[in-house]
Amino acid sequence: MSRVLRPHQSRIVERLRESLATGHRRPMVQAPTGAGKTVVAGAIVRGALAKGKRVLFVVPALSLIDQTVRSFWAEGIRDVGVIQGAHPMTDASKPVQVASIQTLQRRAIPRFDIVVIDEAHRWFEMLGLWMGSPDWATVPFVGLSATPWTRGLGKFYDDLISVTTTASLIEGGYLSPFRVYVPSHPDLTGVRTVAGDYHEGDLGEAMNKPALVADVVQTWLQRGENRPTFIFGVDRAHAKNLQAQFEAAGVPTGYIDAYTKADEREVLFRRFTSGELTAIASVGCLTTGVDLDVRCIVLARPTKSEMLFVQIIGRGLRTAPGKDDLLVLDHSDTHLRLGFVTDIHHDVLDDGRERQKREAKAKPEAMPKECPSCSFLKPLKAPKCPACGFKPERQSEVQCDDGDLVEMTPKRARASTIEKESLFGQLKHVARRRNYSEGWAAHKFRELTGVWPDRYHNAPLVEPTAFVLSWIKSRQIAYIKTRGRSHAHAAE
Numbered sequence: 001m002s003r004v005l006r007p008h009q010s011r012i013v014e015r016l017r018e019s020l021a022t023g024h025r026r027p028m029v030q031a032p033t034g035a036g037k038t039v040v041a042g043a044i045v046r047g048a049l050a051k052g053k054r055v056l057f058v059v060p061a062l063s064l065i066d067q068t069v070r071s072f073w074a075e076g077i078r079d080v081g082v083i084q085g086a087h088p089m090t091d092a093s094k095p096v097q098v099a100s101i102q103t104l105q106r107r108a109i110p111r112f113d114i115v116v117i118d119e120a121h122r123w124f125e126m127l128g129l130w131m132g133s134p135d136w137a138t139v140p141f142v143g144l145s146a147t148p149w150t151r152g153l154g155k156f157y158d159d160l161i162s163v164t165t166t167a168s169l170i171e172g173g174y175l176s177p178f179r180v181y182v183p184s185h186p187d188l189t190g191v192r193t194v195a196g197d198y199h200e201g202d203l204g205e206a207m208n209k210p211a212l213v214a215d216v217v218q219t220w221l222q223r224g225e226n227r228p229t230f231i232f233g234v235d236r237a238h239a240k241n242l243q244a245q246f247e248a249a250g251v252p253t254g255y256i257d258a259y260t261k262a263d264e265r266e267v268l269f270r271r272f273t274s275g276e277l278t279a280i281a282s283v284g285c286l287t288t289g290v291d292l293d294v295r296c297i298v299l300a301r302p303t304k305s306e307m308l309f310v311q312i313i314g315r316g317l318r319t320a321p322g323k324d325d326l327l328v329l330d331h332s333d334t335h336l337r338l339g340f341v342t343d344i345h346h347d348v349l350d351d352g353r354e355r356q357k358r359e360a361k362a363k364p365e366a367m368p369k370e371c372p373s374c375s376f377l378k379p380l381k382a383p384k385c386p387a388c389g390f391k392p393e394r395q396s397e398v399q400c401d402d403g404d405l406v407e408m409t410p411k412r413a414r415a416s417t418i419e420k421e422s423l424f425g426q427l428k429h430v431a432r433r434r435n436y437s438e439g440w441a442a443h444k445f446r447e448l449t450g451v452w453p454d455r456y457h458n459a460p461l462v463e464p465t466a467f468v469l470s471w472i473k474s475r476q477i478a479y480i481k482t483r484g485r486s487h488a489h490a491a492e
């Protein structure tokens with residue numbers, strides 16, 4: 001079977017070929033969750049096999065071996081052996097071998113023509129030694145990851161192949177759109193940060209509180225639309241408690257973590273797929289290797305890690321018949337910290353020196369905002385809430401009829417007393433010159449600032465600034481257009 005690649009998938013394969021042809025030996029392929037990484041992996045392996053090359057495919061955990069072999073089978077690649085203890089598929093003569101890092105760490109690695117490192121954002125010391133060893137210098141190592149943003153990866157990989165983004169995959173219909181609610185805001189005071197993310201013990205304590213857990217369940221009952229749901233908790237205790245509370249509320253909920261045995265996982269996933277289970281509770285780190293029809297994600301695991309965040313939301317972005325979107329109920333403030341997953345994208349690998357630049361990136365004004373009425377997370381600059389239609393009273397934005405948006409920055413809106421006095425002085429100046437009443441100036445003042453100019457009636461006249469003049473003009477144009485339109489209607 002030779003599957004037809006989607007446009008972005010063939011672009012990835014082409015770019016990889018180019019990269020190797022131009023002398024790169026350590027290219028990293030970024031394929032966003034849902035971009036069809038296993039299809040791309042299949043295409044890479046088939047391409048190598050067609051040239052008579054032997055491929056070593058490396059996964060970061062023993063538990064991923066069988067799943068990887070199955071996905072190769074689904075891609076029509078059957079000549080596969082496994083390097084792992086006494087695995088029944090052990091057969092060193094096969095041209096494709098699947099192995100885990102853990103196994104390779106313990107033995108001499110036989111010769112291959114190409115090495116593919118899956119989930120390459122998960123870094124192991126052993127990889128650095130292996131990739132840096134002179135014996136392997138000419139052998140291509142291809143990294144595959146949805147989120148190759150681990151600090152320092154750029155020291156080991158020499159090219160980043162990134163041809164598409166989550167946003168454009170959603171636009172193209174390859175991934176599901178999503179909606180986010182941010183119904184509660186946990187108090188994380190005192191939670192320490194370790195190695196770039198919250199200290200798990202501190203976090204578990206902060207999040208595994210009866211009121212918070214009850215709120216997670218309540219919100220889901222209210223907003224979850226009974227959708228097939230993945231619930232992400234901080235640690236095992238928290239995830240188990242979430243499971244118990246969902247169960248207590250009558251929602252059939254399973255539980256899974258890294259210690260769940262492969263056969264139990266299969267049973268759980270089957271029950272979830274059949275609808276017998278509505279939800280599965282899990283820990284935040286358990287995000288790879290699950291490809292179910294998830295339509296709601298409950299995020300109760302605060303994180304500072306873009307990688308973890310993107311991997312978690314990615315669990316729900318797969319499209320499915322009858323699925324309009326993914327619903328995200330974020331109880332962790334992660335969206336308010338990191339923005340939407342579609343805002344997260346990196347064009348270069350981190351070489352370990354990028355950190356400051358990255359941390360400086362988070363700008364509050366560039367973050368999505370919560371609707372004060374329904375807690376829906378609004379995209380930037382949405383004037384009213386797309387979910388409930390609520391429009392905050394904001395004098396700071398003036399929508400003109402011709403579609404221009406005269407925007408006052410929050411800084412301008414929070415003008416100081418002196419600025420307000422000056423503003424009223426300018427408006428009075430315009431009124432005087434144009435023979436308008438002082439009432440006109442007061443009304444304009446209120447339109448701009450949201451308050452009456454009571455305190456500033458004695459403001460001295462001030463020559464109006466260009467901003468004030470153009471704002472007045474835009475209001476007049478809007479007014480005339482409105483009148484013109486109502487006259488036209490009247491004439492019909």
Ligand SMILES: [Zn+2]
Pocket residue numbers: 371372373374375376385386387388389390
């Ligand atoms: Zn709303």
